[in-house]
Amino acid sequence: MCAAIRSTATGVPMPSCVPFDQLEPGQTASLGKTITEADILLFSAVSMDTNPVHLNQELADETLFKGRVAHGMLCGSLISAVLGTVLPGLGTIYLTQSMRFRAPVRIGDTVTAEVEVASLDHEKKRATMRTRCFVRGKVVIEGEAVVIPPTEAVVAVAQNEKRAAE
């Protein structure tokens, strides 16, 4: 439908959307990002999570992690990005998210968030998505999301936006 839309101006992928009827268990999508010091500073400011384990190298060195680590929720937010911009994408309504933080993520680590259609509730038009984040192939966060994928009407809006951009 409107998957893999690209802005002709910038080449940056624009949000895609896959309506409920086109979802199938096993479909996957992912987004990756290298976690920078700037990400940690901005996330601390937005979230008010100023725990020194994220911001204070000397104190973080004395913890179990032996150094600064990124906020778990910062890495988890990449899952929201995949759900909200790729699969199911634009128009998705986020109902629930569970996360298990399995390993620390450090500055310089490249995190890939992957979502996979796990099951579909055809009566309620809801999708359960398996959600995982990886660093160098190792799972750092795993969990599950339940979403309401976009309707055909939302897809039509997105297509109008795409046409307007062309």
Add this chain to the structure above:
Amino acid sequence: MCAAIRSTATGVPMPSCVPFDQLEPGQTASLGKTITEADILLFSAVSMDTNPVHLNQELADETLFKGRVAHGMLCGSLISAVLGTVLPGLGTIYLTQSMRFRAPVRIGDTVTAEVEVASLDHEKKRATMRTRCFVRGKVVIEGEAVVIPPTEAVVAVAQNEKRAAE
């Protein structure tokens, strides 16, 4: 122990920490924040979640939400702030978080994230925390977190930091 530490320089609360042995079911802590447009822009940049429902007023007006809404994970990240800086605070290790997004949060809404000690696993030294976010007294996010509260050793580090700041 080291709860309610304040920086003498700025008056800003410094991270507190409550070690496992001082936690009791029913203890609560909270942090509040007004969600601004800047928060949404910064969170979009950090998370890569550029869903137009957060950024494009005209398109957001056509959705179920009838306007721009904050990222659910942005509001959820305030929970991480309370857990990591107040209760149990500095040194807490975040194991799991579940969130149910019950209502949209808009620019200008003041979100209060509250955590409550729900139960303690004395064998594994883990705490289960009830986690909720409120806007005008209404629950917008509810869920649960499992954490490893700080050890006495971490508390000692925090106390050293406090003394150094005085």
